[in-house]
Amino acid sequence: MPTPKGEATKTRILEAAADLLVTGNDINLDEVMRMTRTSKGQLFYYYPGGRNELRRAAAERHLARLAQAExxxxxxxxxxxxxxxxxxxxxxxxxxxxxxxxxxxxxxxxxxxxxxxxxxxxxxxxxxxxxxxxxxxxxxxxxxxxxxxxxxxxxxxxxxxxxxxxxxxxxxxxxxxxxxxxxxxxxxxxxxxx
Missing domain, CATH: 1.10.357.10 (Tetracycline Repressor, domain 2)
Structure with a gap:
């Protein structure tokens, strides 16, 4: 089970990926790592399925944010x-x-x-x-x-x-x-x- 710091890192990765989707960009793992100051190891620890898993999680987050806002x-x-x-x-x-x-x-x-x-x-x-x-x-x-x-x-x-x-x-x-x-x-x- 992730620590509070780990949960914060996972959330930061997810929010950055969702932001990329909203701006019309697809998920680029290098860009997500740059935006969140995380390593490849951290990214794959929280999203072992890589780009596809993060992409789906980001799409879900995008929809959740939209549902909240609109x-x-x-x-x-x-x-x-x-x-x-x-x-x-x-x-x-x-x-x-x-x-x-x-x-x-x-x-x-x-x-x-x-x-x-x-x-x-x-x-x-x-x-x-x-x-x-x-x-x-x-x-x-x-x-x-x-x-x-x-x-x-x-x-x-x-x-x-x-x-x-x-x-x-x-x-x-x-x-x-x-x-x-x-x-x-x-x-x-x-x-x-x-």
Whole structure:
């Protein structure tokens, strides 16, 4: 069992690898060792499977960080949805064009050739869509959304607006695509209001 110092080293290695994934880079063991000031022996002690094991662990960590940062707060009213969108846009605005974006980076992992990583990303998207769907279902129960509103489809559209807008803004250096996509998705939701 690793000591507290060993756990800190393992965590440092994992966070550095996850940071590389978010910036669009693949896992390079030499780069991870340089970033964490660790030796090859340390790296292989904690990740004996080498690059592939570290890559999968880093993808899991990336998804966990994203789930923490982007999990929707209680979206029980239309004002909550507007506030949530404004919060996302504020965070997006605070990033420079060159800053890593957890949301945009997820798209690259979705196209990963490693089936395990791609499957993890797919589960993350499904979880995210389910969270949004549950919020909309609760709004139906509260009488704010029509009972015939296609909540699963609306949740998927909101998620696609968030992911697609973030990727396009990151690629173009713009700040308009994410805002436009999220606001149009919200208008689509509101079209089903009671």
């Amino acid at each position: 999990a929707p707060v209680a979206l029980a009213t239309w004002q909550d949805w507007e506030d949530w969108i404004e919060q996302i846009l504020r965070l997006h605005e605070e990033q420079s064009h060159d800053d890593a974006c957890e949301v945009a980076a997820l798209a690259g992992r979705a196209l990963d050739t490693d089936k395990v990583t791609r499957s993890m990303v797919g589960r993350m998207y499904e979880l995210w869509a389910d969270q949004l769907r549950d919020q909309l279902t609760a709004m139906q129960g509260a009488g704010l959304l029509r009972s015939d509103a296609p909540v699963a489809d609306l949740a998927s559209a909101m998620l696609a607006a968030l992911q697609g807008g973030a990727v396009i803004d990151k690629a173009t250096g713009s700040r308009r695509h994410l805002g436009s996509a999220l606001r149009q998705a919200l208008l689509m939701l509101r079209a089903h209001a009671t």
